[in-house]
Amino acid sequence: xxxxxxxxxxxxxxxxxxxxxxxxxxxxxxxxxxxxxxxxxxxxxxxxxxxxxxxxxxxxxxxxxxxxxxxxxxxxxxxxxxxxxxxxxxxxxxxxxxxxxxxxxxxxxxxxxxxxxxxxxxxxxxxxxxxxxxxxxxxxxxxxxxxxxxxxxxxxxxxxxxxxxxxxxxxxxxxxxxxxxxxxxxxxxxxxx
Amino acid sequence: xxxxxxxxxxxxxxxxxxxxxxxxxxxxxxxxxxxxxxxxxxxxxxxxxxxxxxxxxxxxxxxxxxxxxxxxxxxxxxxxxxxxxxxxxxxxxxxxxxxxxxxxxxxxxxxxxxxxxxxxxxxxxxxxxxxxxxxxxxxxxxxxxxxxxxxxxxxxxxxxxxxxxxxxxxxxxxxxxxxxxxxxxxxxxxxxxxxxxxxxxxxxxxxxxxxxxxxxxxxxxxxxxxxxxxxxxxxxxxxxxxxxxxxxxxxxxxxxxxxxxxx
Amino acid sequence: xxxxxxxxxxxxxxxxxxxxxxxxxxxxxxxxxxxxxxxxxxxxxxxxxxxxxxxxxxxxxxxxxxxxxxxxxxxxxxxxxxxxxxxxxxxxxxxxxxxxxxxxxxxxxxxxxxxxxxxxxxxxxxxxxxxxxxxxxxxxxxxxxxxxxxxxxxxxxxxxxxxxxxxxxxxxxxxxxxxxxxxxxxxxxxxxxxxxxxxxxxxxxxxxxxxxxxxxxxxxxxxxxxxxxxxxxxxxxxxxxxxxxxxxxxxxxxxxxxxxxxxxxxxxxxxxxxxxxxxxxxxxxxxxxxxxxxxxxxxxxxxxxxxxxxxxxxxxxxxxxxxxxxxxxxxxxxxxxxxxxxxxxxxxxxxxxxxxxxxxxxxxxxxxxxxxxxxxxxxxxxxxxxxxxxxxxxxxxxxxxxxxxxxxxxxxxxxxxxxxxxxxxxxxxxxxxxxxxxxxxxxxxxxxxxxxxxxxxxxxxxxxxxxxxxxx
Numbered sequence: 002x003x004x005x006x007x008x009x010x011x012x013x014x015x016x017x018x019x020x021x022x023x024x025x026x027x028x029x030x031x032x033x034x035x036x037x038x039x040x041x042x043x044x045x046x047x048x049x050x051x052x053x054x055x056x057x058x059x060x061x062x063x064x065x066x067x068x069x070x071x072x073x074x075x076x077x078x079x080x081x082x083x084x085x086x087x088x089x090x091x092x093x094x095x096x097x098x099x100x101x102x103x104x105x106x107x108x109x110x111x112x113x114x115x116x117x118x119x120x121x122x123x124x125x126x127x128x129x130x131x132x133x134x135x136x137x138x139x140x141x142x143x144x145x146x147x148x149x150x151x152x153x154x155x156x157x158x159x160x161x162x163x164x165x166x167x168x169x170x171x172x173x174x175x176x177x178x179x180x181x182x183x184x185x186x187x188x189x190x191x192x193x194x
Numbered sequence: 195x196x197x198x199x200x201x202x203x204x205x206x207x208x209x210x211x212x213x214x215x216x217x218x219x220x221x222x223x224x225x226x227x228x229x230x231x232x233x234x235x236x237x238x239x240x241x242x243x244x245x246x247x248x249x250x251x252x253x254x255x256x257x258x259x260x261x262x263x264x265x266x267x268x269x270x271x272x273x274x275x276x277x278x279x280x281x282x283x284x285x286x287x288x289x290x291x292x293x294x295x296x297x298x299x300x301x302x303x304x305x306x307x308x309x310x311x312x313x314x315x316x317x318x319x320x321x322x323x324x325x326x327x328x329x330x331x332x333x334x335x336x337x338x339x340x341x342x343x344x345x346x347x348x349x350x351x352x353x354x355x356x357x358x359x360x361x362x363x364x365x366x367x368x369x370x371x372x373x374x375x376x377x378x379x380x381x382x383x384x385x386x387x388x389x390x391x392x393x394x395x396x397x398x399x400x401x402x403x404x405x406x407x408x409x410x411x412x413x414x415x416x417x418x419x420x421x422x423x424x425x426x427x428x429x430x431x432x433x434x435x436x437x438x439x440x441x442x443x444x445x446x447x448x449x450x451x452x453x454x455x456x457x
Numbered sequence: 458x459x460x461x462x463x464x465x466x467x468x469x470x471x472x473x474x475x476x477x478x479x480x481x482x483x484x485x486x487x488x489x490x491x492x493x494x495x496x497x498x499x500x501x502x503x504x505x506x507x508x509x510x511x512x513x514x515x516x517x518x519x520x521x522x523x524x525x526x527x528x529x530x531x532x533x534x535x536x537x538x539x540x541x542x543x544x545x546x547x548x549x550x551x552x553x554x555x556x557x558x559x560x561x562x563x564x565x566x567x568x569x570x571x572x573x574x575x576x577x578x579x580x581x582x583x584x585x586x587x588x589x590x591x592x593x594x595x596x597x598x599x600x601x602x603x604x605x606x607x608x609x610x611x612x613x614x615x616x617x618x619x620x621x622x623x624x625x626x627x628x629x630x631x632x633x634x635x636x637x638x639x640x641x642x643x644x645x646x647x648x649x650x651x652x653x654x655x656x657x658x659x660x661x662x663x664x665x666x667x668x669x670x671x672x673x674x675x676x677x678x679x680x681x682x683x684x685x686x687x688x689x690x691x692x693x694x695x696x697x698x699x700x701x702x703x704x705x706x707x708x709x710x711x712x713x714x715x716x717x718x719x720x721x722x723x724x725x726x727x728x729x730x731x732x733x734x735x736x737x738x739x740x741x742x743x744x745x746x747x748x749x750x751x752x753x754x755x756x757x758x759x760x761x762x763x764x765x766x767x768x769x770x771x772x773x774x775x776x777x778x779x780x781x782x783x784x785x786x787x788x789x790x791x792x793x794x795x796x797x798x799x800x801x802x803x804x805x806x807x808x809x810x811x812x813x814x815x816x817x818x819x820x821x822x823x824x825x826x827x828x829x830x831x832x833x834x835x836x837x838x839x840x841x842x843x844x845x846x847x848x849x850x851x852x853x854x855x856x857x858x859x860x861x862x863x864x865x866x867x868x869x870x871x872x873x874x875x876x877x878x879x880x881x882x883x884x885x886x887x888x889x890x891x892x893x894x895x896x897x898x899x900x901x902x903x904x905x906x907x908x909x910x911x912x913x914x915x916x917x918x919x920x921x922x923x924x925x926x927x928x929x
Contacts, residue, residue, distance in 0.1 A: 117742070120744075121745060122687065122745055123745050152709040159538070162732070164730065165730055169730055171613065174487070181684060181685070182685045204878075208911050211912050234875075235875060243845060244821075249866065350828060377829065379825055381824075384825050385902060386900075396906070
């Protein structure tokens with residue numbers, strides 16, 4: 002793992018997220034099976050995936066999800082305005098959302114998502130579990146570098162979301178509870194392909 | 195021989211004169227000649243903090259006049275809070291008060307600069323002692339004490355470490371207790387205009403200090419009689435006679451004990 | 458409508474209610490200490506966060522100074538990206554604008570993420586009066602909305618309620634008939650999540666505040682830990698961001714430095730769990746985001762602070778650090794202040810926005826002048842000096858009792874000369890002998906604390922006696 006990857010993993014985990022290194026391209030399949038086995042719940046079998054073009058190629062998503070009782074929906078097959086409501090309905094029902102990321106930052110343990118045609122922010126928010134597929138080369142040392150990249154991209158995405166750990170609250174008696182409105186279970190798979 | 199002019203403070207003068215005497219003895223033992231400007235009164239902080247700007251200015255002017263006429267090498271203050279007032283608030287106080295009383299800005303600036311010059315010569319007692327070479331005194335038995343630093347000593351002068359070091363060098367073991375950095379609730383005339391909250395904060399401090407007491411602290415030491423009068427006043431009211439001492443008194447006790455042993 | 462809502466109960470009632478509330482006392486102590494310790498640890502282990510803070514402070518001061526130009530720039534940018542900007546001078550102007558948009562879109566249900574500014578303009582009351590269903594979605598805000606109360610802490614609005622009270626509240630207000638509600642905090646949170654999830658999905662309009670507004674790009678930044686602001690910005694068709702004009706920062710560089718400060722200072726995290734950065738309504742090819750985005754820029758008295766002696770207070774990023782260290786706040790909590798803005802920042806901001814008649818007692822009665830707030834403030838706002846300055850205003854406006862005023866005047870006069878000081882010592886001894894001690898300021902001391910006696914020989918008297926003939 003690169004320095005940035007391991008620093009990111011440490012910080013992400015300290016925030017209550019999970020981070021798994023994927024050592025070689027051949028390890029994607031077993032890693033995915035391991036993490037999805039903990040995420041897919043029988044009552045909410047839908048797994049929604051938004052491949053932003055940054056995913057490792059050639060993975061048998063349907064088969065992996067079926068193995069644990071889940072149903073995989075490739076959201077990019079629903080591209081277009083006419084499918085807007087269908088996408089929203091699916092994401093609302095899903096137990097797991099899978100996304101890539103625009104970038105990540107090690108010092109704050111942050112994953113950045115842009116709202117684009119190929120990425121859904123709600124997939125990172127509505128399902129109780131969120132899985133992020135991250136390339137090592139996408140991880141900056143600091144969130145400041147990441148923010149600079151947002152700005153340098155020329156036209157700003159209309160909606161950018163920085164996720165730094167699971168949804169949490171301490172609003173009742175100051176006691177920390179994980180998973181309020183957003184997912185309580187957030188995991189990153191970090192590797193190369 | 196270096197000469198010190200003692201800024202006694204009104205609280206020490208009126209209510210706790212033994213602190214002034216103790217400070218004089220310590221200064222003397224460290225080879226300083228002591229002068230006490232007899233016309234000194236009060237730094238005016240109680241009025242300043244309460245928003246009575248002109249009253250505070252009048253007292254500040256008196257203070258500046260009294261102490262700038264001293265040729266002492268250092269002005270030594272027996273309160274962190276009053277020392278902070280003179281050093282850090284006076285110049286701006288003269289400027290603002292001058293403006294609101296229609297003084298010319300040249301006059302205000304002159305007063306601000308005179309105040310600044312006095313402030314540059316002023317040092318709080320614990321800080322002064324920290325800069326002194328420690329006396330070659332034979333060791334005496336360590337004593338566990340609780341220390342409460344006034345908020346202005348802590349946050350305006352920023353000199354709590356100095357006093358702690360001095361106390362330790364005289365054999366103090368500083369008992370820890372929770373929220374040591376929280377205000378005791380005195381706040382000058384706040385203790386009188388808002389007695390309910392002020393007393394609640396004194397009780398919070400007493401509750402915290404009970405841990406230091408349980409750890410064997412023989413007394414409560416502070417560089418500020420404002421906090422000590424408030425806390426001891428509350429203790430006495432509640433029938434608690436735990437001793438409270440000014441830093442100068444505790445140091446003086448230790449130096450005396452050491453001197454006896456050394457004889 | 459007043460500029461800033463005020464709790465009609467007088468200070469002594471608010472104070473005593475708070476001091477006697479054992480739930481409040483326990484939770485408040487816990488919450489303020491936890492957040493404060495987290496803040497201190499966060500900066501200590503993160504030197505670049507501290508370096509960014511220092512840069513952020515300087516740039517924020519400049520942004521406030523130049524806000525006229527910057528707000529124009531922000532408006533241009535937002536408009537260029539397809540958003541709409543409304544400058545609102547008063548609470549009524551905000552309410553009217555939001556209602557007009559709601560009417561255009563036939564909005565029935567509004568969901569909100571936490572926003573102090575909407576508390577300030579009493580937006581919920583204005584919208585509800587017009588028949589809209591308004592739902593707060595921050596857990597703490599949700600709880601106090603159901604209880605019809607006000608926030609007791611900027612970051613922990615329901616800090617004054619315990620789990621039993623919240624369980625009863627849920628049963629009484631939102632639980633379905635026969636629905637079980639557990640007293641377990643985890644379960645209570647899950648219950649609220651499920652209830653609010655339905656509201657999120659059915660809402661037609663979202664309302665958020667904003668932590669920062671970037672002039673260069675027309676970007677609004679909203680920070681939460683729960684993820685509710687993300688829901689509010691992502692789900693409904695129409696989004697309204699309501700922002701105090703002091704939230705302006707110049708450019709992306711300035712944002713990079715300041716963006717971490719609310720979390721570092723407020724909760725001791727390097728970033729909160731969710732940071733949402735909005736620069737326009739939904740792009741056509743994009744899955745989500747609002748179809749329509751409105752940004753309301755609120756003045757409500759802020760322009761009057763600009764250019765005056767209290768301008769630095771406009772640099773506040775509402776992190777709550779000053780609340781957590783304030784000894785008085787730790788005792789009385791947010792409700793003690795009778796204003797939506799509590800703690801040291803509220804002590805200054807409330808009278809500036811809401812007037813001295815309504816909030817003039819805050820500077821005098823809710824500050825011990827301990828300077829802990831200034832030390833904790835990431836923007837180095839000189840709150841103690843501002844409080845002294847407000848006390849000066851109270852004095853010059855003769856808001857103290859005549860007795861107290863006279864006492865200060867005589868005291869100040871007497872102690873400005875050595876002779877007067879000596880006379881006052883004599884007078885104090887006389888009063889002591891005659892046991893006349895229960896007048897004016899001194900009376901406040903006596904009920905709870907033993908009064909020290911003026912020494913029979915003061916230090917200066919003793920010194921003068923011993924050194925009269927130059928014997929030193």
